[in-house]
Amino acid sequence: MIDIVLLGLNHKTAPVALRECLAFSGDQVETALNDFRKYPHLSEMVLISTCNRVEILMAASDRSLAIQSAKEYISEIKGIPVSEFENALYTHVGEDAVRHVFRVASSLDSMVVGEPQILGQMKDAYLAATQKKTSGVILNRLLHKTFFIAKRVRTETGIGDHAVSISYAAIELGRKIFGSLEGKKVLLIGAGEMAELAVEHLIRNRSGDVFVANRTFERGMELAKRFKGRAARLEEISDCLKEVDIVISSTGAPGYILNRDQVKSVMRARKNRPVFFIDIAVPRDIDPEINRIGNAYVYDIDDLKNVIDENIEDRNREAVKAERMLDEAVIQFRKWFESLGVVPTIVALRTKMEQIAEFEVQKTLQSLKHLSEDDRQALQRMTQAMVNKILHDPTTYLKRNGCYGDKSTHIDITRKLFNLDEDTQN
């Protein structure tokens, strides 16, 4: 009997230094999928490698042999002795492996629960495997089911709702203030990775002009060029405030760059249009008192972190719902997987044939009222014999075929050919 075997490591089991060493590049994945043919006890394989995880998903006739050869292969291709990464590996077999794949795709196993990239990465990995024809009946079915359930989790639970990064949280708040961010003008004071990321998100949301004010004008020019905006001097901030709607500040200045009076005096010129200050700097750049001015909203880094914490809690709550959905999916998949055994297939095939024969005999007998009891029994014996004769060759073929080659393919074809899965479909 073939088992689904999964061997892998992720951000929980392996430190980043190890993950870096073991990650497969696109080319390496291809090589690995080609080399897979060298292992006759592996019937199918899909290899998933992202910056947070490496997962080798296999269908194998001998589970311990499969695990062993996978480890050796990693060691060989990466040039690292098995003992160095063995402790970081986890292995799942059968139903556990199925559940693990479902959890990974639904982003329940991710570093940030609910992050959306992993599903796309798994789809790419599966595509690579189908191109190399290393995935077969079992893994095809498993991954289709996986993509289906992951999509369902995303749409039916709030697992991907609400931002869990500083810059996204700021964008979300901006939407609660302005509705659409389209055409809103942005002022970036200072520079910094997080602030620049926030500006990029804003531009992606089709915000309007970007102004960049920096202590060193040249640096400001560079950034302004990158955002296709305009550079301004720090002294010009007050003038800019008359125009801009969103201010992102991230300077290294020891004191406040903007105080209450400065903002209060421009609010009139702005005709009180709302203005949103995002203060990412520590120590803070923007006087928190500004938040008390009407139509001015100030969020500092701690406020944004609080928002994120609450959002993460929400996601974790939704994850519980998602786990329940996965339970169902695992059971459904097990039903299908179990039906792949030779005996259940032969039984199902025989039952179907006998049902058809019995039905037709009854139908015929109803219009042949003149037959004696002996005649009737003769007729039934004949149909029974026909069923047996017809099924003899397929049955022996299925039984014998179990010894060599990929049995599951033949069983799957048999089941499809005779439509044996009518009621166990998804």
Added chain:
Amino acid sequence: MERVFIGVTFLYLLSSAGYLSYLFLQKNALQQISAAILVTAFLGHTAAIGYNFFLAGHIPVRDLHEALSMVAWTLSGSYILSLNRFNLKILGAFAVPLTSLTMIASALLPHASIETQTNFRSIWLVFHILAVFIGEAAFALACGIGILYLFQEKAIKTKRRSFFYRRLPSLELLDASGYTCIVAGFTLMTIGLATGFVYAKLVWGKFLSWDPKEIWSAITWLIYAALIHERLTVGWRGRKAAILAIIGFCVVIFTFLGVNLFLKGHHGAFTRW
């Protein structure tokens, strides 16, 4: 007609319950069902008022029972219209219960058939009543939107995601739709007052009789005029505008009911019971 009236009241209540549960549960289906019930109730209500209009030959606002029913009708109509315009579904949790309460108040008041006065049969009066009632309904919506704005603004300012934070739309949308309601209400109110003056001239021979109702209407009109003016010149928006919309509506209620109950005047008849 009584049966239709009770049926309509019942439907309004049902729709209110739907909107309130939508507020808590956030299931879109609830909102859709409630809106469908509301439209049904509104159509029934329109038929009832139309029938009375046909019998009386003028808009049926002869006593408080009829006047309140008319208020409820314009309120639900305005909300349905606003739903098309701004898609502010959550506003239903304010507008529809308000409609229902008005209908219940109307239903509790006695209703005697009153003989029709011929001088009520004037086209000016039809315009006067319709414009004033619909204008006041628009002010009621502006007040509701103002309340929602204050909730949302508080949530964002205090950085605490209260019950309303997730449920309410953006401040900008609330502010803009509230302003649209006020402009619409103000326009209708102006038309209402103008047609009222014309009617007064035709019936009593003078435009203005310094009746308390007229004075308070002028005060209401000035409040909204000030609101619009300040917004256009110095940009009174957001919190200030929301608070003023709420105050304005309180004055509207006083002008509509309070003046008739506490002060005397020539609109006395229509709040009689």
